[in-house]
Structure formats: C-alpha cells, structure tokens
Amino acid sequence: MNALFPDLVVNGETVPSARIAAETQNHDGPKGKPGIVWRKAANALAVRTLLLQEARKRGIEAQVQEVGPGRFETDEEALVRGLLEDAVIVSPPSEETVRAEWEKDPSRFRSPPLWEVSHILIACDPKTETLRQEAHARAVDLAAQALENPKGFADLAARVSDCGSKSSGGALGQLSPGDTVPEFEAALRDLTEGGITEAPVLTRYGWHVIKMDAVAEGAVLPYDAVKQKISDAIEKASWARAAKEFVQSLVASAEISGADLQPVLPTKARS
Numbered sequence: 001m002n003a004l005f006p007d008l009v010v011n012g013e014t015v016p017s018a019r020i021a022a023e024t025q026n027h028d029g030p031k032g033k034p035g036i037v038w039r040k041a042a043n044a045l046a047v048r049t050l051l052l053q054e055a056r057k058r059g060i061e062a063q064v065q066e067v068g069p070g071r072f073e074t075d076e077e078a079l080v081r082g083l084l085e086d087a088v089i090v091s092p093p094s095e096e097t098v099r100a101e102w103e104k105d106p107s108r109f110r111s112p113p114l115w116e117v118s119h120i121l122i123a124c125d126p127k128t129e130t131l132r133q134e135a136h137a138r139a140v141d142l143a144a145q146a147l148e149n150p151k152g153f154a155d156l157a158a159r160v161s162d163c164g165s166k167s168s169g170g171a172l173g174q175l176s177p178g179d180t181v182p183e184f185e186a187a188l189r190d191l192t193e194g195g196i197t198e199a200p201v202l203t204r205y206g207w208h209v210i211k212m213d214a215v216a217e218g219a220v221l222p223y224d225a226v227k228q229k230i231s232d233a234i235e236k237a238s239w240a241r242a243a244k245e246f247v248q249s250l251v252a253s254a255e256i257s258g259a260d261l262q263p264v265l266p267t268k269a270r271s
Contacts, residue, residue: 008258046259110218123162139200139207
C-alpha cells in the first residue's frame with residue numbers, strides 16, 4: 001500500500017501500488033500535484049484490470065501479434081485486443097450513410113496538394129543546445145532579411161544556405177505531403193503562395209527559412225474515389241463508441257475502490 005494513496009482493488013483483485021507507480025510514467029499532471037497523476041494511472045489500470053478479468057472470464061487466449069518491425073504485443077495487450085474483437089462488433093455503414101457523409105462537404109476530399117518550395121537551411125545538431133541557439137539567432141536574422149526583401153530570397157539562399165539547393169537559389173522543386181519531415185510539412189500547410197515563414201522552423205537538419213513559391217490545391221475527388229475511405233472512417237468511429245460503451249458496462253457492474261472512473265477513460269480503438 002502506498003502511504004499517500006489508497007489501494008486499487010477491482011472486483012476483489014488488488015493491483016500492486018508498484019504497478020500504479022510504474023504506470024504514472026505514462027501520464028502527466030500539474031507540477032507539484034502527484035495525486036492527479038496517480039489518479040490517472042490508477043484509473044487506467046482499473047480499466048485494464050477489468051478488461052483482463054473479462055477476457056479470462058470469456059476464455060480469451062492471448063494471440064500475440066507483431067505491431068511494428070521487431071515489436072510485439074505483450075500477453076496483456078493481446079488479451080485486451082482479443083476481448084474487444086470478441087465483444088465489440090459493428091457493421092459497415094450503409095451506402096446511404098456514406099454518401100450522406102460525403103455530401104455534407106465534398107470539398108473535404110481532395111487529391112494531395114503540390115507545393116513549389118524554396119528554403120534557406122542553417123544547419124546544426126538540434127540536440128546540442130549551444131549550437132541550436134547560435135543557429136537559431138542566425139536563422140532569425142535571415143528570416144527578417146527574407147521578409148524585408150522577398151524578391152531577393154533566391155540570392156540570399158545562394159549566398160548563405162547550408163543546403164545543396166543553394167546552387168538553385170534554395171529551390172526544392174515540387175513537394176507533396178509525405179515528401180518532407182513532419183515539422184517542415186506542417187510549416188508548408190500554414191503558408192500561402194508567396195509567403196515566407198516569419199519564424200524559423202526546426203527539424204533534425206537545423207533551422208529553415210521557407211518560402212512558398214507556388215501552391216496547386218488538390219482537386220476535389222469524385223464520390224467513387226473516396227467512398228471506401230469514408231466508410232472505413234465511419235466504421236472506425238462506430239467501433240470506438242461501441243468499445244467505450246462496453247467498458248462503461250463493465251465499470252457499471254464492477255466493485256472498484258481506489259479509482260474514480262467518472263467519466264470512464266476512453267478505450268483505445270483498433271487501428
């Protein structure tokens with residue numbers, strides 16, 4: 001038993017405080033208020049314990065699956081997944097439901113955009129604070145120069161960029177989603193044609209000053225091209241709601257002390 005927090009008991013099964021302490025690493029809370037983090041961890045373990053109890057009650061067997069290159073589920077994760085696959089069944093949405101979702105706003109469903117981009121790279125190792133700060137100061141100054149004289153961006157890139165693209169005035173050519181690292185792409189999504197990032201963008205390569213030379217918005221896709229994607233999204237959302245309701249039903253019929261499951265923690269939906 002932890003001296004500060006009560007034992008967690010789920011249907012007569014005591015969860016060791018050491019497990020709750022370990023689980024706290026997966027949760028956050030206000031500084032100086034460990035009780036909030038402990039409560040989050042206790043709630044998460046209470047739900048997990050309920051699911052494991054139900055899985056064993058139903059005779060579910062752990063069929064461990066690979067979840068990534070060289071990474072496998074734990075037995076507990078496999079049991080929970082097996083339980084949810086057994087207990088939570090949803091039907092695919094009807095054609096009428098899918099079409100109605102599409103008709104709400106067909107412009108939501110587009111082919112990927114094309115971005116014509118130039119940049120200035122101030123290379124550094126972001127993990128080294130001194131180098132990162134020095135490079136940032138230089139990048140801020142270059143961003144200010146670029147914003148003051150957008151037409152001179154190519155000349156500026158040719159003179160100072162640490163990227164091989166300096167030979168073409170910083171031009172990277174046409175890019176699509178997925179072509180760059182996430183931080184760089186996020187900046188592209190915020191830029192309009194002719195725009196330059198006011199603040200430098202940090203990636204694992206260093207700091208970037210980015211200019212959007214041209215944008216070609218993706219075309220609106222026809223219904224037949226997106227109906228399966230819409231159907232999958234609706235089914236996934238339905239499954240997540242049904243899974244949450246299933247967990248709530250377990251909580252409602254359980255005897256739990258040492259946790260506060262109001263509201264019940266959401267259950268992770270299948271991928």
